[in-house]
Amino acid sequence: MPSTYLPTRNMTHQPQHSAPTQGDLDILSLLTSDSTNLGPLPSASTSQGQQGQGQKKRTLPKRDSPMDALMISAVIAGSEKISRHHFGHGAIPRTGTYASCDESRPSSPSPHLPPKFTMRSTQAPRSERLRLEAEAKAKLQNQGSSTSQNAATSPTSKPKRKMSIDPVPISQTLQLSSPSSSNYFHPSHSSLSILPSPSARNTRPKVRCMARTRIPTPHGELFLHLYHNSSDTKEHLAIVIDPIQLDEKSKTSAPKGRKEIRSISLDSVWREGETDMERIVRGAYTGRLLPGQTTSRSPAHPEQEGDVEMGMSEQLDQLPNEDVDVKPLVRIHSECYTGETIGSMRCDCGEQLDEALRQIALPQHLKSQISQQFHQHAHGTGNGIALPTPDPSRRSSPSPLDESRTVPGRGVVIYLRQEGRGIGLLEKIRAYNLQDLGNDTVTANLMLGHGADERKYDVAAEILRDLDLAEEGIRLLTNNPEKVEGLSKEGIRIVERVGMVPRDWKCTTQGENEEKEKEYAEYRERRAGVGLIGGGKARGPELEKYLRTKVERMGHMIDIPENLQ
Numbered sequence: 001m002p003s004t005y006l007p008t009r010n011m012t013h014q015p016q017h018s019a020p021t022q023g024d025l026d027i028l029s030l031l032t033s034d035s036t037n038l039g040p041l042p043s044a045s046t047s048q049g050q051q052g053q054g055q056k057k058r059t060l061p062k063r064d065s066p067m068d069a070l071m072i073s074a075v076i077a078g079s080e081k082i083s084r085h086h087f088g089h090g091a092i093p094r095t096g097t098y099a100s101c102d103e104s105r106p107s108s109p110s111p112h113l114p115p116k117f118t119m120r121s122t123q124a125p126r127s128e129r130l131r132l133e134a135e136a137k138a139k140l141q142n143q144g145s146s147t148s149q150n151a152a153t154s155p156t157s158k159p160k161r162k163m164s165i166d167p168v169p170i171s172q173t174l175q176l177s178s179p180s181s182s183n184y185f186h187p188s189h190s191s192l193s194i195l196p197s198p199s200a201r202n203t204r205p206k207v208r209c210m211a212r213t214r215i216p217t218p219h220g221e222l223f224l225h226l227y228h229n230s231s232d233t234k235e236h237l238a239i240v241i242d243p244i245q246l247d248e249k250s251k252t253s254a255p256k257g258r259k260e261i262r263s264i265s266l267d268s269v270w271r272e273g274e275t276d277m278e279r280i281v282r283g284a285y286t287g288r289l290l291p292g293q294t295t296s297r298s299p300a301h302p303e304q305e306g307d308v309e310m311g312m313s314e315q316l317d318q319l320p321n322e323d324v325d326v327k328p329l330v331r332i333h334s335e336c337y338t339g340e341t342i343g344s345m346r347c348d349c350g351e352q353l354d355e356a357l358r359q360i361a362l363p364q365h366l367k368s369q370i371s372q373q374f375h376q377h378a379h380g381t382g383n384g385i386a387l388p389t390p391d392p393s394r395r396s397s398p399s400p401l402d403e404s405r406t407v408p409g410r411g412v413v414i415y416l417r418q419e420g421r422g423i424g425l426l427e428k429i430r431a432y433n434l435q436d437l438g439n440d441t442v443t444a445n446l447m448l449g450h451g452a453d454e455r456k457y458d459v460a461a462e463i464l465r466d467l468d469l470a471e472e473g474i475r476l477l478t479n480n481p482e483k484v485e486g487l488s489k490e491g492i493r494i495v496e497r498v499g500m501v502p503r504d505w506k507c508t509t510q511g512e513n514e515e516k517e518k519e520y521a522e523y524r525e526r527r528a529g530v531g532l533i534g535g536g537k538a539r540g541p542e543l544e545k546y547l548r549t550k551v552e553r554m555g556h557m558i559d560i561p562e563n564l565q
C-alpha cells in the first residue's frame with residue numbers, strides 16, 4: 001500500500017496533548033507497511049513450533065471489531081477531519097461549546113491550518129450523564145414518597161414553569177378510575193386493583209375547575225368549565241348559562257343581589273405571582289375577552305382592577321328592586337355518545353341535553369316561579385325527599401311579585417362522563433345487542449353483570465359546591481328520583497324538581513298537537529340541530545320502549561301519555 005494513503009490531515013489535527021495509543025501506532029504501521037511484511041495471522045492450526053525461524057510474528061491488536069485497512073483509509077480520505085476519537089460525532093460549525101467530547105481534553109487544532117470545523121459531542125460527558133441520571137432517580141423517589149399531599153399544599157414548590165396553567169400535575173390530580181363491576185365477558189378483569197381504599201370511599205371527592213371558556217350556541221352564549229377530581233380519571237364538565245356575565249342588558253334586568261355563577265377553585269390564586277395571562281388562559285377572568293387583551297379583570301385580584309369596570313356584584317347591589325330571584329335551573333346529565341353525537345333514537349339523551357340548555361336559557365317569570373313553589377310537583381319528589389313547601393299565606397297577599405317580571409334565565413348542566421348509566425360505552429353497545437333480542441334497558445344491564453344504574457352523584461355535588469350553588473338552592477331538572485336523592489344526600493339544597501317531558505310526549509299530552517308540532521318544526525329549523533344531530537323531537541318504537549321502561553322499572557316521575565298506555 002503506498003504511503004500516500006496515509007491520512008496526514010487527520011494526524012495533523014490530533015490533539016497535541018494526547019499521545020498516540022498502541023492501537024494508533026499499529027494501524028499506522030499496518031497502513032504504511034508492505035503487506036508482504038505481515039506475518040501470517042495466528043490460527044488454530046498454526047502452533048508456535050511450526051513457525052519458521054526467520055519469520056517475525058505479526059498480529060493485529062485485539063480491538064472491539066475487525067477493521068479493514070482499506071475501508072478505514074477510504075472513510076478518512078473522503079470525510080472531514082475526523083479522528084477515531086470522534087467517530088460517530090457530528091461535524092458542526094464551530095460554536096464554542098463542547099469543543100471535545102471530554103472536557104478534560106479540549107481539542108487543539110493545528111496552529112498552521114485554520115480549522116473549518118470543530119467537533120462537538122451530541123451528548124454530555126459520561127460523568128455528567130451519570131450525575132444527571134442519579135439526580136433524576138432521587139427526584140422520582142422523593143416524589144413517590146411525598147405524593148399528592150405536597151402538591152396540594154405547596155404548589156409553589158413545583159419546578160418553575162413558564163406559564164402555570166396546571167398547578168398540580170395531572171398524575172396527582174387524577175387517580176385511577178372508579179371501580180367497575182366484573183362481568184362474564186371479562187373473567188380476567190379484576191376491579192380490585194382500582195378500588196379506592198375504604199377511607200377514600202368515605203371522604204368527599206375533591207374537584208378543581210381546570211379551565212373555562214365561552215362557547216356560543218344556538219341557546220345563547222355559555223361558559224364551559226372542565227373539572228378534574230380525586231375519585232376518577234374522567235374530565236367532567238359544567239355548562240354554565242349566566243347571561244349577566246356577558247351581556248349588559250341582562251345585567252340590568254336581573255334582580256338585585258344576583259350572583260354570577262363562578263367556580264371558586266378556578267378563580268382562586270393558584271400560585272404566588274401568577275400572571276394575568278395565566279389567568280386569562282385558564283379562564284379566570286370576568287366579563288368578556290377581547291382580541292389583544294393582556295390583562296384580566298380577575299375576581300382573585302380585586303385590588304388590580306383599578307380603572308376597569310365596576311365589579312358585577314357591586315352593580316347588582318345598586319339595583320333598586322327587591323325581587324326574590326329565581327333559583328338556578330340545574331340538570332345533572334350523563335354522557336351518552338350514541339344519543340348526543342350520532343342522534344340515536346334508542347334513548348332521549350340528545351334531546352334531553354338540548355332541551356335542558358334551552359330551558360335554562362329561557363327568561364324566567366319571577367311571579368311564576370313563586371307560584372310554582374305553592375304547588376308541589378304533580379309527582380312529588382319521590383323516595384321521601386321533602387322539598388320545602390312555601391307558606392300558603394303568601395299566595396293571597398298582594399305583593400309586587402304578583403306583577404310578572406321577566407328576568408334572564410340561568411343555570412348549569414353538569415355533564416358527567418358516566419356513559420351508559422356508568423357502565424361505559426363498550427358495555428352499553430353490548431347491552432344494545434341484548435336489547436335487540438327483546439330485553440329492556442334494565443334487564444340488558446343485569447344480564448351483563450351490571451346494576452340497572454351504576455351512577456354516582458358525589459362529584460356533581462362537589463361541582464355544584466364549587467360553583468357556590470349548594471346552599472343557595474337549585475331547581476333540579478329531572479324525572480329521576482335517584483338524582484334527587486343522590487344530590488340531597490350530598491348536601492345540595494333542592495328547592496324544586498322540574499320535570500323533563502319528552503318533546504314527543506309533550507305534543508301528545510297537551511291536545512294541541514298540531515300547534516305544538518308546528519312550534520317544534522319551527523324551533524328545529526330556527527335553532528336546534530346545530531351541533532346536535534336531529535336536535536328537534538325524537539320519536540320511534542325503540543325510544544318509546546326505553547321511555548316506558550324508565551317510568552315502569554326505574555321509577556321515573558312522569559306519566560305515560562294516555563294514548564300510549
Ligand SMILES: Nc1nc2c(ncn2[C@@H]2O[C@H](COP(=O)(O)OP(=O)(O)OP(=O)(O)O)[C@@H](O)[C@H]2O)c(=O)[nH]1
Pocket residue numbers: 332333334335336337346347349352418419420421422423428431441445477478479480483500550556
Ligand atoms: N346501560 C344503558 N345506558 C343507557 C341506555 N340508554 C341510555 N343510556 C345512558 O343513560 C344515561 C342517560 O341518563 P340521563 O340523561 O342522566 O337521565 P336519566 O337517568 O334518564 O334521568 P332524567 O334526569 O330524568 O333524564 C346516559 O349515560 C346514557 O348513556 C341503555 O339502553 N343502556
